[in-house]
Amino acid sequence: MEKYAYILTVGLEIHAELKTRTKMFCDSKNDPDETRPNVNICPVCIGHPGTLPVINKEAVRHVLKVGVAIGGTLADKSSFDRKNYFYPDIPKGYQISQYTSPLVSGGSFNGVAITRVHLEEDTGTSLHDKGNYSLLDFNRAGVPLMELVTEPVIHSAKDASHFARELQLLLRYLGASDANMEKGEMRVEANISVIQESRFKNNELGTKVEVKNLNSFKTIERAIEYEVKRQSALLEQGKKVTQETCGWDEAKQQTFLQRRKEESHDYRYFPEPDLPTLHISSLPEFSVEALKRDLPELPSEKRARYAAAGASSVYAEMFVYDARYGKLFEDTLACMNMSGKNRADTAVLAANYIGTDIAGLVANHGEAGLAHITPEGLSAVVILLLHDEISSRGAKDAITEVFEKDGDLAEISKKYMQQSDENELKKYVKKIIAGNERVVIDYKAGKESALQFLVGQCMKATRGAGNPQMLRELLIKEMLLK
Secondary structure: OOOOOEEEEEEEEEEEEOOOOEOOOOOOEOOOOOOOOOOOOOOOOOOOOOOOOOOOHHHHHHHHHHHHHOOOEEOOEEOOEEEEOOOOOOOOOEEEEOOOOOOEEOOEEOOEEEEEEEEEEOOOEEEOOOOOOOEEEOOOOOOEEEEEEEOOOEOOHHHHHHHHHHHHHHHHHHOOOOOOHHHOOEEEEEEEEEEEHHHHOOOOOOOOEEEEEEOOHHHHHHHHHHHHHHHHHHHHOOOOOOOEEEEEEOOOOEEEEEEEOOOHHHHOOEEOOOOOOEEHHHOHHHOHHHHHHHOOOOHHHHHHHHHHHOOOHHHHHHHHHOHHHHHHHHHHHHHHOOOHHHHHHHHHHHHHHHHHHHHHHHHHHOOHHHHHOOHHHHHHHHHHHHOOOEOHHHHHHHHHHHHHHOOOHHHHHHHHEOEOOHHHHHHHHHHHHHOOHHHHHHHHOOOHHHHHHHHHHHHHHOOOOEOHHHHHHHHHHHHHHO
16 A cells, blocks of 8 residues: 655644633632642632632733733623533533634744634533542532644644643643643643645645643644654545544543534534623723733743854753753852853853752752852853853862852852962872872873873862872973983
8 A cells, every 4th residue: 555644734722721710600718728628619619509600810910921921812891601512510501712803913932833822711610539439529610711723834743742831831831831740730632633644745734632621731743743643644545534623641641532513513512691792992900011011031032042142052952941050050159240251151161060969959959958049159250251260160069069068159269279389280280190100101191181281180189189280291391301
């Protein structure tokens, strides 16, 4: 059978629980860390007859800020709809969502076109691991939920995963959501299709399969890669791909059928009669200008600024994702307050020691010692390095000592400063030469690496404090005299 090349297309639907004091339509507490079941509930969020919802203003603000950050169009008017389906964890028998008029339309993020961003309420939680029955916890029911939908323009599993990771970062920077996937605060659904390359060139797309509740970035990649293989195999055999909704089996590393895919009419959407239309444009605090003034420096902007300062792309990425290191980097540069070439050099050195040495100490010993490394102390070490007054080895040792034992890094680094006293260094040089006669012979025979070995031995003997260039010159001079 003839084999064809296939093109993958992915569209993402990403839900994120928003950080608000109360739920979306009532004053029950929004607390993702609550472990006791059914304590943050009230007649509104568990659907008692006769209760009326009230819109959470802060949740609306969060979504509009996301809209401004991605360059989307904010709605002039926005309204809510009822999405009808009957699951045990939907206490009202419907979910209040947005269908016809979302808060945000269009925009682009991380190079991916956005369809819409809207608000809805979350469902409760079903617990199925209690034996031959299930339990329901409605603490999460009614929590404000942002849904962002992309256009079907992603063509690799890695790009899909990277988009989700960048969106998580954006939500954290905006303070809109913690978006912890392991806690279910951010859930990803991928609409996946493949089609023969020749048909894709005619702007056709394949039949999409939705994979729901992908709860890690690795899982997003694996689910998409599995579906590409499964759907391609079906098409190779002359079979059709069925539009359906699937889950992901982590143990088997494969998708499984949950139900045949619903269409929008299956949900019987209709306007929510108990909520008024939101007239966004009539509220000055929700204007684009006001929301822009409220935005922090975005991850993409911070990444570019770190790179311009002199951090490598790897370190810039680390500092953007981990605010502890980013703040230490910025504050260290501010302490040095240098300009021109010196500023670029100090930025490179500071980034290297934070991204490699300090991050390595945190990884091996925990973050307690990070509080001992101050911007003032680190800047003092970097300036000593810049002026060749301390060796790289000496700087590492000073940082390690302070990280593990506390102390003033600026003061402690002084005892690791390079020795440049020729008479003192000669003592070490003569001792090393006397103890390595075979290596000296190798050097005289033209083996350059022998000299590097001897310099290393001298540095070890001086505990990293010897000036390596001076040691090198003294070694050559002494060996020529032998």
